[in-house]
Amino acid sequence: MSRGQSVLLTGASSHTGYWFAKRLIERGFRVICTLSRRNIDQYVGLKYARLDRLKGDVEFVQARFGDDTFIQLLKRSEVVCHHGAFVEDYKSRDFDFTKALQINTNNIQTVTHSLGERGIPLVVTGTVFEFDEGGDR
Numbered sequence: 001m002s003r004g005q006s007v008l009l010t011g012a013s014s015h016t017g018y019w020f021a022k023r024l025i026e027r028g029f030r031v032i033c034t035l036s037r038r039n040i041d042q043y044v045g046l047k048y049a050r051l052d053r054l055k056g057d058v059e060f061v062q063a064r065f066g067d068d069t070f071i072q073l074l075k076r077s078e079v080v081c082h083h084g085a086f087v088e089d090y091k092s093r094d095f096d097f098t099k100a101l102q103i104n105t106n107n108i109q110t111v112t113h114s115l116g117e118r119g120i121p122l123v124v125t126g127t128v129f130e131f132d133e134g135g136d137r
Contacts, residue, residue: 003029
């Protein structure tokens with residue numbers, strides 16, 4: 001990766017995703033952050049605070065992994081950092097693994113084909129998190 005390249009980043013509202021975005025910006029990358037909601041004002045608490053601190057330094061686009069907007073964003077990106085994942089209520093006995101798998105791999109064949117066609121690297125990351133996700137002090 002070299003300075004000035006566009007990085008498509010999912011999961012910027014998480015503790016680790018926020019720091020990925022900050023470090024990429026500091027190193028001169030153009031960062032496009034996907035939002036699962038229409039805009040950052042629909043986030044609350046720490047998630048809102050993280051996104052608000054990135055405002056002006058990144059481009060926010062409402063898109064979910066694999067949807068049409070996400071596929072279009074691939075055409076504007078040189079690298080994809082996939083940090084976001086559907087994990088809502090993951091500690092519950094009722095956590096819907098099938099739903100999570102479907103959301104987290106939505107349209108995966110089209111995504112991987114698009115990445116391969118253009119030779120775009122895919123960086124997949126993950127985080128184990130707890131209440132307040134690191135606190136961001």
